[in-house]
Amino acid sequence: MFDRLKQGLKGIVEKISKTGLTEKDLEPLVWDLQMQLIGADVSVQVAEKVCEELKTRLMGEEANRFGSKSDVVKKALKESIESVMQTGKGIDLVKAVAEAKKQDHPYVIMFVGINGTGKTTSIAKVTHLLQKNDFTVVLASGDTYRAGAIEQLEEHARRLDVKIIRHQYGSDAAAVGYDTVQYAKAKGIDAVLIDTAGRMQTNRNLMDELTKIKRVVQPDLTLMILDSLIGNDATEQALSFNKVVGFDAAILTKVDADAKGGSSLSVSFLTGKPVIYVGVGQGYDDLQPFDAGWFAEKLLGDS
DSSP states (O other), rough: OOOHHHHHHHHHHHHHHSSSOOOOHHHHHHHHHHHHHHHTOOHHHHHHHHHHHHHHHTTTTTOOTTSOOHHHHHHHHHHHHHHOOOOOOOHHHHHHHHHHTTTOOOOEEEEEEOTTTTHHHHHHHHHHHHTTOOOEEEEEEOOOOOTTTTHHHHHHHHTTEEEEOOOTSSSSSHHHHHHHHHHHHHHHHHHEEEEEEETTOOOOOHHHHHHHHHHHHOOOEEEEEEEEETTHHHHHHHHHHHHHTSSSSSEEEOOGGGGOOHHHHHHHHHHHOEEEEEEOSTTTOOEEEOOOHHHHHHHHHHH
């Protein structure tokens, strides 16, 4: 996980640890760090911000005479990465569903993203997470375009033993979402998870349909599903979706296979929206709460 970025950061920590911590000493090494970050799919703006933060923290620092200078550098870099990633207000999904349940209305989550990001699998993982916390769930098969999409979600529903509401292919996706919310209200279901058709952010008609679904269903939470393996494209997708549809938080998928790690660093800072979970495998339990400290430890733990 993040192997390329980890190796780059390890080299930078070693170099800085062998030099002074004045602005003159740090300048070429911080530039080297910026190039390493950009090469690992970190956006230019975010790479610049991490480097600024690091330089500010290190300038004039002195290592404890009995300590290791590399520990000082590593700590400053960890804090710089955390600072950049701690953007947007975090969301405790389990707590949010519990609060909605107290008020006797279902908590409605709408999932958006392009094809191939792992959206349907993420819906199944979130369903499993909520079930483990004793909540009831109903799924809305709102992807009425992609061949096999309804059957794919139905298979997850069967395995997880949850109800799924579906219409025929070509049906109005907003109507599927609306019917599912009404079903949840009538049956006292705690959470509604709405699948939507994957679409490129450049397809205006399909993006307008997402806006319609959101207007009709009025979800409590809109989750953007992003594939970490596509690097800077994930950030571009997030920015475009947020501009047209708007989303509240993101789930990054396939993080376990991500050798670079750049999109994980960039999404929150550039969109102002938190990443709340990361997918770290194919199993239903392979959904991990995300926090900046965890990410920074993963990057620097072996440095």
